[in-house]
Each structure stands twice: as structure tokens, then as C-alpha cells.
Amino acid sequence: MSHLFYQGRGRKPVLDQARGVYMWDKDGKRYLDGSSGAMVCNIGHSNPNVLAAMQRQMEKSTFGYRLHFETEASEKLASKLAALAPGGLDKVFFVSGGSEAVESALKLARQYMNATGQGSRWKVISRQPSYHGSTLGALAVTGYTPLSAPFEPMLRQMPKIPAPRAYLDGRDPRDPASGHHYANMLASAIEAEGPETVAAFIVEPVGGASTGALVPPAGYMERIREICDRYGILMIADEVMTGAGRTGRFLGSDHWNARPDIIVMSKGLGAGYVPLGAMIADARLVEPVLDAGGFAHGYTYAGNPLACAAGLAVVEEIEGQALCANADRMGERLLARLRGLMQKHEVIGDVRGMGLLTAFELMSDRDSKAPLPKGLNAYQRLVDIAYDKGLIVYSRRTRDGIEGDHILVCPPLIVTDDHLDEIIEGLDAALSQFADEIAGTAG
Ligand code: PMP
Numbered sequence: 001m002s003h004l005f006y007q008g009r010g011r012k013p014v015l016d017q018a019r020g021v022y023m024w025d026k027d028g029k030r031y032l033d034g035s036s037g038a039m040v041c042n043i044g045h046s047n048p049n050v051l052a053a054m055q056r057q058m059e060k061s062t063f064g065y066r067l068h069f070e071t072e073a074s075e076k077l078a079s080k081l082a083a084l085a086p087g088g089l090d091k092v093f094f095v096s097g098g099s100e101a102v103e104s105a106l107k108l109a110r111q112y113m114n115a116t117g118q119g120s121r122w123k124v125i126s127r128q129p130s131y132h133g134s135t136l137g138a139l140a141v142t143g144y145t146p147l148s149a150p151f152e153p154m155l156r157q158m159p160k161i162p163a164p165r166a167y168l169d170g171r172d173p174r175d176p177a178s179g180h181h182y183a184n185m186l187a188s189a190i191e192a193e194g195p196e197t198v199a200a201f202i203v204e205p206v207g208g209a210s211t212g213a214l215v216p217p218a219g220y221m222e223r224i225r226e227i228c229d230r231y232g233i234l235m236i237a238d239e240v241m242t243g244a245g246r247t248g249r250f251l252g253s254d255h256w257n258a259r260p261d262i263i264v265m266s267k268g269l270g271a272g273y274v275p276l277g278a279m280i281a282d283a284r285l286v287e288p289v290l291d292a293g294g295f296a297h298g299y300t301y302a303g304n305p306l307a308c309a310a311g312l313a314v315v316e317e318i319e320g321q322a323l324c325a326n327a328d329r330m331g332e333r334l335l336a337r338l339r340g341l342m343q344k345h346e347v348i349g350d351v352r353g354m355g356l357l358t359a360f361e362l363m364s365d366r367d368s369k370a371p372l373p374k375g376l377n378a379y380q381r382l383v384d385i386a387y388d389k390g391l392i393v394y395s396r397r398t399r400d401g402i403e404g405d406h407i408l409v410c411p412p413l414i415v416t417d418d419h420l421d422e423i424i425e426g427l428d429a430a431l432s433q434f435a436d437e438i439a440g441t442a443g
Contacts, residue, residue: 018045021412021419023392031387034423035394036412039208039241039357042268043317044412050273050313057309066303073308080315081280084250086259091286093279093295094303098240099133101264101277102202105236106137107297108262109200112234112285115292121199121233125189128160129210132202132238141202144210146397159193161185163207166217167350168369179219187227200234200262201227205252206354208241209396212406213352213359216256225258234261234285240277241357244268245318245413248328248355255354261285271314274307323413324355330415331355337424338409345431347372347438356413361406371404372438379405382434391426 002011013025021044023031036042043050057073064071074094082090093108095101106124113121126132128143139148140155143163148155164182171178190198203224207214228235235258242252243265253260263280270276289295301307318324335353338360342348349363362378364370372378379395382405386393394408409427411419 020044020046021415029390031390031392032411032419032422032426033392034409034411034426035392036410037272038267038394039246039408039410040267040270041272042244042246042413043271043314043321043323044414045272047317049317050271050310053313054273054306054310057306062306064305065300066298071303071305071308073305073312074303077308077312077315080312081278084315085263085280086253088282088284089260089263089280091281091283093281094308095266095277095279095299096275096301096304096307097277098264098266099135099138100299101240101266101279102133102138102141102238103135104279104297105202105262105264106141106200108279108281108285108289108295109234109236111289111295113199115288120196123159123193123198124200124202124236125159125161125186125193125198126202127163129163130204131208131210159189161189163211163214164216164220165211165214167352171217173215173217175217176219178217180223182217183220183223183227186224187230190227190231190233195231195233198231198233200236202236202238204238205242205255206247206357208357209408212361212396212408213354213357215352215354221256221258236260236262236264239263240266244271244314245324245327246355246357246410248331249324250318252354269311269314270307273310273314276307276311318413321414326415327355327413330420331358333417334358334409334420334423337420341424341427341431344428345435347431347435356410356415357408358410359406359408361404376438378434378438379407381437382407382430385433386426386430389426389429391423391430393427
């Protein structure tokens with residue numbers, strides 16, 4: 001009997017060891033980590049340089065309360081992130097995860113409005129579907145009803161605009177008219193809410209768990225930036241999944257000329273070595289808040305030296321091994337190979353992604369974009385089949401969480417061509433078995 005409980009009652013194999021892109025359970029079965037956990041382990045498992053940096057830090061100190069001490073580790077990681085972020089974003093606030101990072105951004109946006117005489121502004125507009133975290137504040141801006149519905153009376157309802165799913169709407173994602181079409185919905189939402197009530201817009205530069213590697217159409221991010229400027233609202237980039245090299249640049253935002261006011265990161269920053277997240281904010285926002293008495297927010301473990309030492313070593317690995325370039329190169333190859341699978345497997349209705357944040361969506365009909373029947377539980381079945389074969393991929397329901405299924409294929413950024421071969425072979429076999437099962441000819 002286990003005393004643990006998470007989402008359900010299902011038991012999982014017990015993890016024993018993990019090295020590079022592979023993991024082994026207690027029975028000695030090997031898995032290829034084709035989703036980097038939950039898009040976390042960007043530099044692979046058990047990197048010796050990170051382990052050594054953690055060891056060195058542990059021998060010095062593992063905790064210094066942020067209101068008592070600054071630490072070299074947190075100072076160094078903060079300056080590294082400030083140097084990697086767009087110009088002006090040089091104030092860093094550390095946390096222990098993605099939801100905490102998002103909460104911090106929502107609260108900084110609000111406090112900035114208070115500090116600058118704009119106290120009527122508090123709403124944060126987001127997208128449907130989207131995922132920004134599971135704490136109540138982050139959940140209020142999350143557009144994913146299966147996770148938010150049970151908590152509705154406890155949530156502040158925040159306005160949502162549709163995510164730019166050009167592929168579903170029959171629009172050409174390369175045409176800037178498509179990007180403008182979706183971005184203009186932000187202007188309409190701000191007008192409908194009353195611009196004087198809106199503080200910020202929060203966006204995943206490339207959609208993650210809820211939309212399955214949704215790359216915005218051409219012109220979208222730039223137009224979003226223009227609209228935020230026009231209405232004096234802040235643009236928050238949720239880079240919890242896209243940050244730390246995942247999309248082929250250090251930050252997902254680096255792909256567009258649309259500089260956010262606040263960036264939040266987590267997953268790939270701690271890279272599975274430590275719980276770590278960061279909010280990187282424009283000094284222009286932070287200074288008035290500090291002048292007005294300080295940021296009324298914080299977590300006990302913020303800036304933990306062990307976490308920051310590990311995070312710094314992770315970022316140094318990303319730089320030292322040129323992992324952004326590898327993510328870019330291998331991501332192109334992975335997308336091409338997934339498109340190859342799409343030619344063979346009818347059930348793949350769309351392939352998309354950027355860098356090593358890639359996904360395919362399952363559909364019952366490519367032309368009409370009809371999803372598979374919900375009762376098939378396709379997303380879970382396909383992942384389970386792959387898991388049995390020793391390949392870990394990540395899946396969710398897409399389309400507002402009500403129907404539709406996508407599979408994220410997001411291996412660590414250290415992958416080689418041989419690993420890609422193994423991933424594609426595993427998926428190919430899993431898709432064939434899945435097709436047989438749903439046709440009723442097997443299992
Ligand atoms: N934002 C995004 C874009 C995410 O993908 C996630 C996690 N999937 C979060 C926020 C929340 O992060 P955490 O689970 O670390 O709280």
C-alpha cells in the first residue's frame with residue numbers, strides 16, 4: 001500500500017536511475033525520456049557538472065533566508081538571467097516552480113498598477129485553452145476547464161480570448177493576416193472589459209500542455225505587443241515550458257520582435273535537479289513598486305542557494321554544450337520525421353512545434369479536423385502503449401479540454417539522431433498498435 005496520492009489511484013513503476021535521455025525502473029526496464037519528464041529535464045538526467053556544482057554548494061550552505069542573506073549563487077544566477085533576457089528585463093525574483101512564478105507575475109503587475117496610480121487595473125486576460133499553473137491565482141488565468149471547473153466558486157473569473165489555432169480554423173499560419181486576426185481579439189477583449197480595468201495579458205509564446213506546441217501565426221506576437229502598448233497593459237510571457245532552450249533559443253520570446261514586460265520560467269531552469277523558478281521583470285515595473293514600500297509577496301524557499309547553484313550550472317550547460325542550437329537542429333529533424341509518421345498514420349491530423357517543443361494531434365478526420373470520440377481516451381491509450389514499449393511521451397486533451405487529443409514529443413535538448421530514430425520507431429509501433437486496437441482487430 002502506498003501512502004502517496006496524486007491524480008488517481010493508478011500505480012507507476014518505481015524509478016531507480018536516470019542518465020542522459022534514459023531512465024530505469026526498479027525491475028531494470030529502460031525508458032527513453034521522450035518528454036523530458038514534463039518538459040523539464042532539458043539537459044538530460046544526472047549531468048555530472050550540475051551534480052558537482054550542487055555538491056560544492058551543499059558543502060557551503062543549503063539555506064539562507066532571503067531576508068537575512070543574499071547568496072552568491074542567487075546573485076550569479078540572477079545576473080546570468082538578466083544578461084540572457086531582453087534588454088531592460090533585469091530584475092529577478094526566484095521561486096520554486098512554475099505556478100509560483102506565475103502568481104508572482106500576476107501580483108507584480110497588480111502592484112505596479114497600484115504604485116503608479118492605476119489602482120483600477122487588476123484583470124489579467126489570458127487565452128482559452130492555456131495552462132498557467134494549479135494554484136488558485138494561476139488557475140484563474142488558466143483556460144482549461146477540467147482543471148478549473150471544480151474550483152470555480154473559489155476563482156476570480158479572468159477574461160479569456162481564443163488561442164490562435166489557425167490549423168483548426170482553416171487559416172494560413174504563415175499569413176500575418178492570421179496573426180492579426182487572433183491578436184485583434186485581445187483589443188476587443190480589452191475594450192469589452194474597459195481598458196481602465198485591465199492590468200496585463202499573459203501568453204505562452206509557444207503553447208504547451210493545453211494546446212500542444214501551438215506556434216503562433218506570423219505577426220501574432222508583434223501585434224499583441226502593439227495592443228498591450230496601445231492600452232497601457234503589461235505583457236507577461238509564461239516561459240515556464242518554453243524557457244531554457246526548449247524552442248531552440250534561450251527564451252521562446254526571442255523568436256519574435258515582441259519584448260515582454262515580465263517573463264516567468266521554471267521547468268528547464270531547474271531541469272529536474274531542483275525545484276526552481278524565476279520571474280524576470282522590467283526594472284521600470286519593479287522600481288515604482290519598491291519605491292511604494294516593496295513587493296508584498298514572497299516564499300520561504302525563494303532564492304534557495306542550492307536551487308540557484310544548480311540552476312546556474314544548468315544554464316552554463318545549456319550555453320557550454322550549445323543546446324539551443326542542438327534543439328533547433330534536432331527539432332527540425334524531429335518535426336520532419338513526425339510529418340513522415342503523419343503520412344503513414346491516418347490518425348495524425350496535425351504536426352507542429354518549434355525547437356524540441358513538438359506535438360502531433362490525433363483526429364478522426366483530417367479534412368474536417370474532427371477529433372476522435374472522447375470515450376476512446378485516445379491520448380492516454382497511446383501514451384500507455386508507448387510507455388509499455390519503453391518510450392515516454394506526454395499527452396493531454398486539447399480543444400478546451402473537452403475533446404481532442406495531442407501528444408507532446410519533447411526529449412531533452414541533448415538528443416542525437418540515434419535517439420530520434422528510437423523515438424520515431426517507438427511512436428510508429430505505438431501508433432500501429434493503437435490503430436489496430438481502435439479498429440477492434442487487437443487487444
Ligand atoms: N505555466 C506553464 C506554461 C506550464 O507549462 C506549467 C506546468 N505545466 C506551469 C505554468 C505551472 O508550473 P508548475 O507545475 O511548476 O507549478
